């Protein structure tokens with residue numbers, strides 16, 4: 001990475017990711033092919049390559065804060081933020097954050113839920129990159145984006161490991177700038 005405008009080469013990370021994701025049929029509901037990242041998480045070298053690619057992306061976007069979506073997003077947001085020297089903002093499932101929150105109900109591929117963020121989570125001037133493992137229908141990402149904007153955040157994008165293109169997540173995420181390491 002040499003400037004804040006350049007896009008990192010994600011091809012090495014894509015190959016590593018492809019070799020460390022497992023399909024689990026009919027989880028958590030019949031008809032869903034669940035993209036399980038636990039093989040990636042348990043393989044340090046592979047995880048390091050993927051986290052490194054996300055960190056390059058975050059630096060390229062000039063991100064100063066990484067927002068992670070509970071729960072799998074946390075596993076990625078924390079190491080990325082540490083590499084970049086950025087802060088972390090947790091976007092949590094309902095009822096987990098202790099301070100004053102904003103809430104957003106949403107639907108995802110296999111259910112419905114509510115996400116929350118602390119009202120004062122994002123200091124003025126921070127450039128926020130949302131990080132998660134999967135973009136499927138886009139419901140989760142759209143809710144996270146809405147919450148962050150409601151806090152006055154400057155959201156520079158969403159970075160995910162995998163995008164399930166057949167579920168058209170980009171149709172629900174409006175102007176959010178999305179980068180996926182792997183498209184399925």
Ligand SMILES: O=P(O)(O)OC[C@H]1O[C@H](OP(=O)(O)OP(=O)(O)O)[C@H](O)[C@@H]1O
Nearest residue numbers: 070071072108109135136137138139140
């Ligand atoms: O694009 P969508 O259809 O909204 O789906 C994507 C979301 O689904 C999964 O989260 P899940 O709510 O299953 O939570 P988890 O991380 O706690 O397993 C995944 O980690 C994304 O956040």
Ligand SMILES: Nc1ncnc2[nH]cnc12
Nearest residue numbers: 033034035036109134136
């Ligand atoms: N098919 C899927 N696999 C893993 N996480 C998901 N989140 C939404 N859809 C998913």
